[in-house]
Amino acid sequence: MQGIRFSSQALPHGLDERARFSLWRDLYIANIGSLDIRISEAAPFRADLDMTLYGAVGLASFSGTVQTVKRTPHDLHADSQDAYFLMINDGPDTVGGLHVGREMALAPGAAALMSTQECGSITGGAAPRGGHVWRNLVVPGELMRGALGGVDDLLATSRSGASLAFLRSYLTLLNDTPPSDDPALAAHISTTLMDLLTLVLRGAGDAARQAASRGLRAARIDAVLAGIRDGYTDPGFSVKSLARQLGLSVRYIHDLLQETGTGFAERVLELRLQRSAVLLGDRRSDALRIADLALAVGFSDVSYFNRCFRRRFGCTPTAMR
Known part of the structure; x- marks a missing residue:
């Protein structure tokens, strides 16, 4: 000892x-x-x-x-x-x-x-x-x-x-x-x-406390998902910034998201791509250049955006317009 x-x-x-x-x-x-x-x-x-x-x-x-x-x-x-x-x-x-x-x-x-x-x-x-x-x-x-x-x-x-x-x-x-x-x-x-x-x-005999703990974990998962939905359009958004916002560790956020079946990076990417597809189909966004649209949904690199979009939807952003 x-x-x-x-x-x-x-x-x-x-x-x-x-x-x-x-x-x-x-x-x-x-x-x-x-x-x-x-x-x-x-x-x-x-x-x-x-x-x-x-x-x-x-x-x-x-x-x-x-x-x-x-x-x-x-x-x-x-x-x-x-x-x-x-x-x-x-x-x-x-x-x-x-x-x-x-x-x-x-x-x-x-x-x-x-x-x-x-x-x-x-x-x-x-x-x-x-x-x-x-x-x-x-x-x-x-x-x-x-x-x-x-x-x-x-x-x-x-x-x-x-x-x-x-x-x-x-x-x-x-x-x-x-x-x-x-x-x-x-x-x-x-x-x-x-x-x-x-x-x-x-x-x-601590079943009530365990139930409360499970409820707390569910609430934290909801908070993480809500934080991602609120922040994904920011090109600087990251799991570290979300962790600071929620007062949780990066490791714990990854642990929580593992239960949802989709990790942080995959979830953020999907939200950005889905949002870009909505904007491309909206006539009010016709004046937006592809580079500007990519930035508006959270991509800081238009080439990366184009590659991800084509892989996800099978066509270029321009072709979807």
């Missing part, structure tokens, strides 16, 4: 608050991952982070006066992490958040699943006397997706109940247990953590 510790109390003496925070943040980003971290102005800076790896599964415990943590598009590009983490609010106050376009309000003891491949934020507001206390159970993306099909549908939904209470108790036990170099013990703990996490996210 490997451990990492970052404590503001271990920083060099004589630094002012800003310098101490800046150094701690730089150490965090260099060793853990890219984040936009903001501190509270109402309390002296303090931050303690302990992270232990049990096989592939990590347990991170944080306490301190950090006010807001954000993962921005810049951060996604900076480290390309692929992991999921169950963020547990162990502090005395409600913690707010925003992830995959959904607002969260995590009461003390509640948790929510988040992804490092999605933009998001956690906001604790003004730090209480003891500071904020958060725990993250971190699982590699491939391992999580293998254990839980459709895991992205479970993001940003507040969790509570008996399964989470048991998981929290087990995490406390791990925090209070001296580290060990026994790989068999680490593997056992990793398996137990995954089993408990599965119960928290999709426990027996």
